[in-house]
Amino acid sequence: MTNETLLRLGRRPAAVTALTVVALHLGAAVFAPLLSPADPYAMIGFPLMPPDGTNLLGTDELGRDFLTRLLHGGRTALLVAFASGALAVGGGGLAGLAAARYGGWVDDAICRLVDMQLALPSILFVSLFVAGFGQSLPMLVLVVALLMSMGVVRTARAQGLGLMEQGFVKAAILRGETGFSIILREMLPNAAELLAVELALRSSSALLLVSALSFLSLGISAPTPDWGLMIRDGLTSMRTEPWLVAAPAAMISSLVIAINVATEGVAEALGLEAARGGA
Amino acid sequence: MLFGAILRRLLLSGLTMLLLSCFVFLATEVLPGDALDMTLTADELSAMPPEALEQKRRELGLDRPAVERLGIFLGDMARLDFGTTVITGAPVADIVWYPFRNSLALAGATLAIALPLALVLGIAAAVWRGRAADGAVSTAAIVGYSIPEFVIGTVLVMLFSVAWPIFPATVTANTRAPLSELLAAAPLAVATVVIGSVAYLTRILRAGMIETLASDAMERLRLAGIPKARIVLVHALPAAILPALTAAALYAAALVSGIVVVELLFAYPGIGQEMVRAVTMRETPVIQAIAILAAAVVVAANLAADLSMLALDPRRRG
Numbered sequence: 051m052t053n054e055t056l057l058r059l060g061r062r063p064a065a066v067t068a069l070t071v072v073a074l075h076l077g078a079a080v081f082a083p084l085l086s087p088a089d090p091y092a093m094i095g096f097p098l099m100p101p102d103g104t105n106l107l108g109t110d111e112l113g114r115d116f117l118t119r120l121l122h123g124g125r126t127a128l129l130v131a132f133a134s135g136a137l138a139v140g141g142g143g144l145a146g147l148a149a150a151r152y153g154g155w156v157d158d159a160i161c162r163l164v165d166m167q168l169a170l171p172s173i174l175f176v177s178l179f180v181a182g183f184g185q186s187l188p189m190l191v192l193v194v195a196l197l198m199s200m201g202v203v204r205t206a207r208a209q210g211l212g213l214m215e216q217g218f219v220k221a222a223i224l225r226g227e228t229g230f231s232i233i234l235r236e237m238l239p240n241a242a243e244l245l246a247v248e249l250a251l252r253s254s255s256a257l258l259l260v261s262a263l264s265f266l267s268l269g270i271s272a273p274t275p276d277w278g279l280m281i282r283d284g285l286t287s288m289r290t291e292p293w294l295v296a297a298p299a300a301m302i303s304s305l306v307i308a309i310n311v312a313t314e315g316v317a318e319a320l321g322l323e324a325a326r327g328g329a
Numbered sequence: 330m331l332f333g334a335i336l337r338r339l340l341l342s343g344l345t346m347l348l349l350s351c352f353v354f355l356a357t358e359v360l361p362g363d364a365l366d367m368t369l370t371a372d373e374l375s376a377m378p379p380e381a382l383e384q385k386r387r388e389l390g391l392d393r394p395a396v397e398r399l400g401i402f403l404g405d406m407a408r409l410d411f412g413t414t415v416i417t418g419a420p421v422a423d424i425v426w427y428p429f430r431n432s433l434a435l436a437g438a439t440l441a442i443a444l445p446l447a448l449v450l451g452i453a454a455a456v457w458r459g460r461a462a463d464g465a466v467s468t469a470a471i472v473g474y475s476i477p478e479f480v481i482g483t484v485l486v487m488l489f490s491v492a493w494p495i496f497p498a499t500v501t502a503n504t505r506a507p508l509s510e511l512l513a514a515a516p517l518a519v520a521t522v523v524i525g526s527v528a529y530l531t532r533i534l535r536a537g538m539i540e541t542l543a544s545d546a547m548e549r550l551r552l553a554g555i556p557k558a559r560i561v562l563v564h565a566l567p568a569a570i571l572p573a574l575t576a577a578a579l580y581a582a583a584l585v586s587g588i589v590v591v592e593l594l595f596a597y598p599g600i601g602q603e604m605v606r607a608v609t610m611r612e613t614p615v616i617q618a619i620a621i622l623a624a625a626v627v628v629a630a631n632l633a634a635d636l637s638m639l640a641l642d643p644r645r646r647g
Binding site: 064162163165166168169170171172173174177178179180181182254258259261262265266267268278281285288289292295296299302303306307309310311314 | 471
């Protein structure tokens with residue numbers, strides 16, 4: 051990112067605020083054990099105790115410190131979101147560029163797979179795997195990454211098709227560079243900014259999808275602290291302890307809104323219009 | 330030419346459905362071992378004597394090779410024969426039909442409200458691009474698009490059935506109730522899906538309209554002195570609606586996912602509820618039927634969008 055881009059970004063107050071919120075979330079997740087030293091799995095009091103001096107947000111339905119679980123929920127969310135986002139952008143980016151580089155049957159096969167996946171609603175896609183393999187965190191990350199990679203393939207392929215027309219790629223082909231070297235050395239560096247934006251967008255979509263799955267009891271499983279699960283569990287006592295639902299709801303919403311607003315700001319500052327919208 | 334273009338799209342849709350059915354079969358019956366592994370827990374499996382297990386496998390046709398079973402599966406799906414459930418032996422079609430109908434009704438009601446709203450908001454934001462109105466619409470859209478459906482729904486419940494109790498928090502209508510009665514009993518569920526859909530569709534329609542308004546053709550109309558309102562409504566709108574149609578069809582998949590979540594939150598008797606029940610009960614035939622039906626709806630929506638593009642835009646008939 052050049053100084054000029056940073057200046058353009060600095061003139062967008064919404065984007066700067068959003069970046070600050072993302073940084074706060076990251077800080078809270080990294081320093082969770084320092085901010086709230088209680089054990090997120092330990093029962094430290096009676097169930098559903100109201101907030102007081104030691105338990106700032108009271109206890110949950112099993113008597114665990116709610117603030118601690120809320121902060122550790124951020125760790126789960128960011129870890130799962132970033133891991134699946136990174137896998138999706140790595141795999142999807144390479145597949146998309148390869149489709150553009152090789153064309154022919156490679157392109158056809160990749161495009162058909164993407165079309166097929168786009169026709170299957172993501173929650174159904176994941177639940178097919180949960181039904182088959184049971185719930186596990188590595189499988190969840192892999193399946194969500196697979197889903198998220200489909201959109202990345204489309205973006206990377208479009209970018210790659212544009213790059214194939216550029217002089218330096220044509221020159222590399224004439225020099226006799228191998229196909230894979232062209233993808234890695236010529237195309238990838240020129241798609242890096244776009245893929246970075248994709249990483250942020252896919253991570254935030256992954257976060258939304260995983261929280262929805264957790265809410266349906268098909269995602270992260272108890273007792274791992276997770277915002278989607280907390281909202282599901284808090285619904286039963288919503289009338290008497292509304293903060294048990296409101297706090298995780300505010301956390302997840304503020305994080306996803308901040309990532310999306312910040313990404314939009316960064317994409318516009320970089321001059322990338324193509325990265326908007328997208329499922 | 331036109332006939333060929335239509336035929337090509339029909340064939341592509343058929344191919345997508347075929348590949349999807351293979352994928353559903355692979356994910357539910359081949360990868361995890363077989364249908365028996367899926368239906369029984371590990372404890373039940375190890376407790377069963379080997380002969381009984383073998384007998385059960387033969388009954389379910391699992392002793393045959395996977396390719397042969399795939400052929401049978403595809404044939405059944407093509408005839409919409411979803412078989413019977415593993416646990417009770419009831420026909421899957423009977424279990425899935427009413428929830429499927431109810432979910433379609435929820436999706437239809439949502440689109441009927443969300444599409445016109447998004448069209449007005451998206452065009453207004455594009456026409457007044459960069460002004461306060463655009464700022465408000467774009468911000469609201471990105472916020473609405475970033476909040477999970479179950480959070481939107483929960484906030485609506487907190488506001489309109491806890492703080493100011495004017496709507497029910499859960500749907501009490503029966504699965505087989507007439508659709509009018511069912512939708513009337515679920516105002517908050519409809520509102521939740523509408524909010525998410527309007528946010529998503531507004532973003533796409535705004536982007537499409539901005540692109541159209543920036544085109545040379547529109548610039549020429551402006552230079553010819555045609556009033557802005559006429560350019561937007563008569564010339565730009567039809568051109569912007571075409572790509573929006575494709576985007577809306579692609580949104581069908583996301584809409585189904587949103588509806589699944591909202592159904593669970595409001596206890597709306599649709600395929601979302603049935604799906605989660607089937608996954609927890611490990612009812613493979615029900616999961617397969619729901620996956621195939623949902624995919625068929627999305628493929629059909631995309632086909633319909635493609636065909637209306639053909640009808641409206643002669644350039645695409647090549």
